[in-house]
Amino acid sequence: xxxxxxxxxxxxxxxxxxxxxxxxxxxxxxxxxxxxxxxxxxxxxxxxxxxxxxxxxxxxxxxxxxxxxxxxxxxxxxxxxxxxxxxxxxxxxxxxxxxxxxxxxxxxxxxxxxxxxxxxxxxxxxxxxxxxxxxxxxxxxxxxxxxxxxxxxxxxxxxxxxxxxxxxxxxxxxxxxxxxxxxxxxxxxxxxxxxxxxxxxxxxxxxxxxxxxxxxxxxxxxxxxxxxxxxxxxxxxxxxxxxxxxxxxxxxxxxxxxxxxxxxxxxxxxxxxxxxxxxxxxxxxxxxxxxxxxxxxxxxxxxxxxx
Numbered sequence: 082x083x084x085x086x087x088x089x090x091x092x093x094x095x096x097x098x099x100x101x102x103x104x105x106x107x108x109x110x111x112x113x114x115x116x117x118x119x120x121x122x123x124x125x126x127x128x129x130x131x132x133x134x135x136x137x138x139x140x141x142x143x144x145x146x147x148x149x150x151x152x153x154x155x156x157x158x159x160x161x162x163x164x165x166x167x168x169x170x171x172x173x174x175x176x177x178x179x180x181x182x183x184x185x186x187x188x189x190x191x192x193x194x195x196x197x198x199x200x201x202x203x204x205x206x207x208x209x210x211x212x213x214x215x216x217x218x219x220x221x222x223x224x225x226x227x228x229x230x231x232x233x234x235x236x237x238x239x240x241x242x243x244x245x246x247x248x249x250x251x252x253x254x255x256x257x258x259x260x261x262x263x264x265x266x267x268x269x270x271x272x273x274x275x276x277x278x279x280x281x282x283x284x285x286x287x288x289x290x291x292x293x294x295x296x297x298x299x300x301x302x303x304x305x306x307x308x309x310x311x312x313x314x315x316x317x318x319x320x321x322x323x324x325x326x327x328x329x330x331x332x333x334x335x336x337x338x339x340x341x342x343x344x345x346x347x348x349x350x351x352x353x354x355x356x357x358x359x360x361x362x363x364x365x366x367x368x369x370x371x372x373x374x375x376x377x378x379x380x381x382x383x384x385x386x387x388x
Contacts, residue, residue: 132180139178143185146192153188161187168229173307174236176279190228194221239279240310244341246280247316251338258331265291283308298324312341 137144158165161184168183177186198221205213205220250271257267268288275281283304290300298321305317316337323333 135178135180136185139180140189142189142192150185150188150192153191154182154184157184157187157191168232170307170309171232171236174240174309175232176235176239176282186232187229190232191225193228194225197221197224240308242278243280243283243308244310244312245345246275246278247312248338248341248345250275250280250284251316251334251341255331255334255338258329258334264297264330312344315340 133147137147143150161168165183165187168187172181172183172186173179198217201220201224202213202217205216207213209216253271253274254264254267257270258264262270265288268284268291272281272285272288275284286307287300287304290303291297295303301317301320305314319333319337320330322328323330
């Protein structure tokens with residue numbers, strides 16, 4: 082009996098040793114990743130190293146899972162080559178750091194879905210038994226798709242916020258320029274007034290591009306490519322055309338602000354007109370349920386009690 086207990090203690094110690102080593106290595110890896118040490122630069126400066134260092138400081142998940150994330154990004158680069166430009170545009174339109182590559186951000190969303198996979202598998206196996214593996218795969222793929230869809234919705238919501246505040250920014254620029262301020266000073270004051278609002282951040286990037294020496298037309302064209310919206314494109318086209326023809330920008334801004342207000346009123350009228358059609362089906366369902374609640378007891382009495 083004593084020998085059996087000694088053998089059991091020996092086996093228990095042998096089983097705990099690799100478990101403890103694994104837990105220690107995992108803790109060391111997580112602490113080392115969260116330390117956010119910058120990667121060493123080579124003799125020749127490389128933008129990619131600085132980009133990765135910035136992402137390591139901004140995103141803890143990138144620090145922890147950098148190696149598998151970059152491996153998965155290589156697969157995404159080959160599998161989703163046609164979708165990557167649109168994903169990158171949505172990253173910029175959503176206000177995310179421009180240091181993200183589209184394949185890396187897609188890999189991040191996929192890794193989040195994979196990290197949630199054990200919990201999904203536990204829930205599916207608890208309800209469906211061994212046949213729940215198919216549901217686990219489907220729900221994991223659906224979660225990865227939802228992360229991708231969330232990026233699109235975030236970009237659209239931020240673009241809507243920008244379009245709502247655009248007339249006010251153009252009015253402010255018009256007033257400042259008519260008061261004698263230069264375009265650069267007026268834009269700087271407008272960016273300061275709107276602060277951390279999405280329109281302030283976007284035009285702040287335009288201002289930063291011009292301060293770094295880029296031509297005004299190139300800076301606004303970058304704004305057009307980032308947002309990729311018809312109304313923004315028309316405004317940027319008018320600004321570029323005024324730059325080429327010498328038309329005063331204050332007049333262009335006032336005209337575009339009036340056009341945006343008219344379009345916003347038309348869009349509100351369209352939404353109000355569609356509201357009646359959209360409410361038709363819920364109204365019918367509510368009416369049918371009300372009729373069933375009122376007439377249901379009488380029908381049951383007639384069927385079961387012959388009243």
